[in-house]
Amino acid sequence: MRLLVLAVGRMKQGAEADLAARYLNRVSQAGRGVGLRSIEVVEIRESRAQDAARRKLEEAIAIANVIPDDAALVLLDEQGEALGSAAFAETLARWRDGGQGSVVFVIGGADGIAETLRERAKITLSFGPATWPHQLVRIMLLEQLYRAVTILSGHPYHRD
Template identity: 75%
Template sequence: MRVLVLAVGRMKKGAEADIADRYLKRAVQAGRAIGIRSIEIVEIRESRAPDAERRKLEESIALANVIPEGAALVLLDERGEGLGSAAFADQIGRWRDAGQEFAVFVIGGADGLSDTLREKVRMTLGFGQATWPHQLVRIMLLEQLYRAVTILSGHPYHRE
């Protein structure tokens, strides 16, 4: 299985980028042993349209253009389901074991995503009800992906 993290906006250089890179490298390295062939980040340029609806539409079209056909599509949203780390790992493992070729995690822009794209998601995942900056959401997602591959590889999870 391959994992794609699609993010509207760029991660600027600095502490956040360093943390994201660290978790990405760890997840990629640990993932190979359990059948996660790659974890890639694709950044989508933010729309400069003057109104929110047009920005949502343009960003959603750009995202849809890079989502592989048949991917397990997960939207990150504060209204999404809050999964514990073990349940998140279990879901990744079920997709992998079912032969799912791609799991795609989408971090939308500040205005959200179009309803057309939202209708295609298999899961909406949230990291609590608070609104988080996109850079921190990316870090939290990469950390959870790293944690999921370590759980799936049999590494003892500290909460069990």
């Protein structure tokens, strides 16, 4: 199964970019042992439209153009469902074992995610009710993907 993280906005150089790269590398290396073919992060350019509705629409079009046809779509949103790490790992395993070709995680722009994408999502995840900077959401997602991979491989990284 292929994992794809679509993130609106650029990750600037610095400590956040280094940490994101570290977790991306860990997921890539450990994921092969549990049936993850690849993981890739694609940055989507932020819209420069004047109004929020137009920005969301333009970003949604750019995101939709990158989503593979066979993908399960997962949105990251503060109003989504908060899954524990074990439940997150079980969800990935269920999709992998069910023959899901790709899973796409979307981190929307500052104005949120357009309704057209929300309608396509299998699940919407939250890292809590707080508003997080997009760079930190990317890091937290990559860390949770790494944690899920270690849970699925039986590694003691995660403690119950």
